[in-house]
Amino acid sequence: MFDKWQKILTPDQFEKELNNVVYNEIKPVIDKHEQALAKNGTGFYVGDKMTLADIHATISVPLLNHKGILMSKETHPHLFALHDKLSANETFQAEAKRYPPMS
Template identity: 45%
Template sequence: PHPYFFDYHRKYRPLFTTGRCGAMRIMMADQGLEWEEIVVDFADWMKGDLKATCVFGQLPKLEDGGFALYQSNAILRHLGRNHDAYGKDGKEAALIDMMCDGVEDLRLKYAKMIYQEYDTGKDAYIKDLPNHLDKFEAVMAKNKTGFLVGDKPSFADYSLFEVLLNHLVLCSSCLDTFPSLKSFVDKMSARPKIKVFLDSDAYKKLPINGNGKQ
């Protein structure tokens, strides 16, 4: 009944329980899209039948009619192309790709700490975090529109927003010295459809990470 469908397995690929699909959910909510999300039970996944149909043996998967797509950032780019969230021209699109890759670097650093080094590396990660956030602060401050590229949110903005929300749970003061990023989070959070989604039980019931750390 809805144009977008997710197959999403939290236990199998738990880099971000709200995250690998989190930016997609936020983006689709903001764009006014409806979707059906299918969560695959761990036991069913381990049977291997569904895994064998996945191009890289991984979820999430997006289905749009007869079109199937894997890899979270590829899905974000697909949504960006189809919903005017990929810049106004080729140069802006290239910059958005660059920012998306930068967000992915931060996402992976966070995931490594959460899943491999939480007990021994959390404090060091938080101490070093400004050295990563300052890059995004500089871009946001220079653009002066409240977004990473151009004058409206791109798929990279949705990805950065979702990652920053997770970091604010990790360290509530992490944006205190980054006024552009703090304003960005406030601005995105106040967008009416995003606000409704973030206030929904569907969003609140999701743990941030698959191992319970946050």
């Protein structure tokens, strides 16, 4: 999506539109995820065991944290704790190694 924008927008327009998407669309969703994890209180989204929702969030945290400015361990401690917990899980690590990093 952003590649297309870069081709048709000036650099200033692109930066303005990117900031709009990041702060007005992505950040509110990230904040809701933090709230959901805090509300459950177990460190997971549902119950007290890893689910697909937890896996998806763990994979998404680095992808959505545009330039490292949307979230930190201080502002979103539950998301980062989940990310750290699953990233340390041997099964999760083995599965993640099956897929090459996106370039």
